[in-house]
Amino acid sequence: MDDSSSQTNPLSTNYRVRIYMVMALFSAFFAAIGVRLVILGNMERPDKAYAAVPPSVARPDIVDRNNVTLAMDVASRSVYAEPRRIIDVDEAAEGLTSVFPDLDMIDIHKRLASNSGFTWIKRGITPAEKDRLWALGIPGVGIRDETRRLYPNGPAAAHVLGSVNIDNAGIAGIERWIDEQGLQDLRSAGLNLNRRNLEPIVLSLDLRVQYALSDELRKAVTRFEAIAGAGLVMDVTNGEVLALVSLPDFDPNIPADALKPDRINRVSVGTYEMGSTFKAMTTAMALDSGVFNIHSVLDASQPLRFGRFSINDYRGQGRPLFVPEAFIYSSNIAMARMAMGVGVEKHKAFLRRLGQFDRLVTELPENAQPLIPPNWSEISTATIAFGHGMAVTPLQASMAISAIVNGGRLIRPTFIEGTPVEKRILATDVVTPQTGEAVRFLMRLNAEVGSAKKADVAGYFIGGKTGTSEKVVNGAYSGDRVLTAFMGIVPADKPRYLFLTILDEPKGLPETSGFRTSGWNAVPVTGTIMARVLPFLPIAPQKERPANPFPTMVRIAAWGSERFQPLPPEPTLPALQTVAAPSKAAAE
Incomplete structure (x- = not known):
């Protein structure tokens, strides 16, 4: 047997050494990769920061009472950057500003x-910008x-x-x-919301009525050169x-415009001295108190004085007036x-009962405390x-007048x-x-023969009360600046709708x-609004005056050449009384 066969082959030894070296290199390479992965795993990953930024949230559609869409969600895209992954900052900044x-x-x-x-980088980009x-x-x-919201x-x-x-997210x-009804809580819980699993919010608004009111008010503000206008139905x-x-107003698609100081909601946030529209409340209080009735006569022949202060009439008659004339x-x-005949405390109690002392809370978060x-x-x-x-706010005053004419229910x-x-x-x-x-009767009478005549619409039994108040400027009433208002009801015998129109600082015209x-x-602006809106509403026009529209009212004769001529009071009613200047003590 050859002894050389038992000796180690140098070639095979070198081969094994090479294999071990390759294995060692691969092991070192994979070990380096493993170490790197461990390091990266312990670092804050850029995608973590990405995930920490919540996406814009889905919202339910908002529709009017006829299911016309007023607000809806639409798909949008936004651009973001992860600065740690930016390779060339100069190139990236130049590219972004070239697109935007x-x-x-x-x-x-x-x-x-x-x-x-x-x-x-930028929220809400267009498809062209994306490409x-x-x-x-x-x-x-x-x-x-x-x-995004549309x-x-x-x-x-x-x-x-x-x-x-x-x-x-809702801000106004x-x-x-x-959001306050629970949508914010659902988002915080991580629920994946979209338009398909959110029921629409149905508003009481009628877009047809809304448009007509806005259109006529806009025309009126321009025509009378007013600084603002407001209204409701x-x-x-x-x-x-x-x-x-x-x-x-403002376009909610551009919410920044809503922050301008003259864009406030004047109906629920603005507080105003509502002028003579308050006289409907005063008359209701007087008649309801039992101190006065429809036959009562009040001395309006002379100004009412309180020391150096006096109360006058704008276009006084210079004589005693029956309640309807007043x-x-x-x-x-x-x-x-x-x-004054009813008394201070009872006056305050009546207005408090009509909700004029407290902040009126509705679904709109924006509201104001009355100034008392x-x-x-x-x-x-x-x-x-x-x-x-x-x-008070115009919405607050409208609620009170509605309660007086609807049978006595104060409805928020x-x-x-x-x-x-x-x-x-x-x-x-x-x-x-x-x-x-009685108040409905007086409001109708005012539309027939009084200051509300220009609001009368053919075919509809309308009533109303006007109001003009001087504005307070620098702590004093200004004779040059007024706020005008009109509250109209229809039909006057059985009211269904109240119309309010306000013009801020209208100018006199030729x-x-x-x-x-x-x-x-x-008044005429409201008449125009009514003529446009009433055909949309479930009130059929009438060819003739309703038969006996005020059945329990004391009969009052037609308007005379100089004054009302009341018929003699019926036996069950108090006799005609003249009230010169009742004191608080006398009223109590």
Whole structure:
């Protein structure tokens, strides 16, 4: 046997050494990869920062009472960057600003050069911008699918709808209310919401009525050179608001415009001395108290004096006035005497019962506290009787008038269709049925022969009360600046709807003979609004006056050449009384 066969082969030994070396290299290589993976695993990954930024959230559609879409979600895209993955900051910043010229180059460069894991570049880009950005292929820059809010009718109902922020969360109006109803909690719980699993929010608004109200108010603001205007249409039987307009308004698709100081919701946030529209409340209080009746006569022949202060009538008759005349002529003196006859405490209690002392809370988060005299004196009662010295929101005043004419139910207004009425009744029997009928009768009389004549619409039995109040400027009433208002009801015998129109600082025109009181501007504007809106509403026009529309009212003869001629009171009613200047003590 050859001894060489037992010796080690040098070639095989070298082969094994090479194999071991290759294995060692591979082991070292994979070990390095493993170490690197461990290091990277313990680092904060850029995608962690990405995931920590929540996407814009889905919201339910908002529709009007006829299922017309007022607000909806639409697909959107936004651009983000992960600065830690940016390879060339200069190139990335130059590319982004070439696609989005409105971006600030210095700011973008600074953010891209930071060590952060995530930063937004631009929210809500167009498809064309997306294509241009993808074509550049900038490392570390991506596009994220999002949701944004679209208001297809622009500024229509803007103050009711409100707006959302860049993350599609509600910040005002019904949009904010929706979040407060639990949508924010669902998002916080991590639920994946979309339009398909969210029921639409159905508002009480009617877009047709909303548009007509807005259109006519806009024309009126322009025609009378007013600085602002506002109005609403409300169902007095259930408190549902069919339309609300406040001008100037804004486009909720551009929510930044809502921050301008003149864009407030004047109907629920603005507080105003409502002028003679308050006289409907004063008259209701006087008749309901039993101190006065429809035959009562109030001395309005001379100004009512409180020391150096005196109360006058705008166009006084210079003689005693029956209650209907006091209402038709809108006598400040007569209203002050009625309120003083009832007494300070009872006056305050009546207005409190009508919800005029408390902040009115509705679905709209924006509301205001009424401004009430801190020291309510007899002179406060005298001036508040004709709408000066106390400021409330127009929505609040509308709620009170609605309660007087609807049978005595004080119903908190709502902007959501079908909200149970029973849960919103703040008070019942705020006035007796007889008092309610008397006020409806007086409002109708005012539309026939008084300051509301220009609001009368053929075929509809309309009533109303005008109001003109001087504005407070630098702590004093200004004779040059007025707020005019008109509250109309239809039909006057069995009211269904209340119309409110407000013009802020209207100017006198040649065709109004220079007059700027409510009867010359707010009243005819409301008549035009009614003529456009009433055909949309479930009120059929009438060819003839309703038969016996006010059955329990004391009969009053037609308007005479100089004054009312009341028929003799019926035996069951108190005899005609003359009230010169009743004191608080006498009233009590």
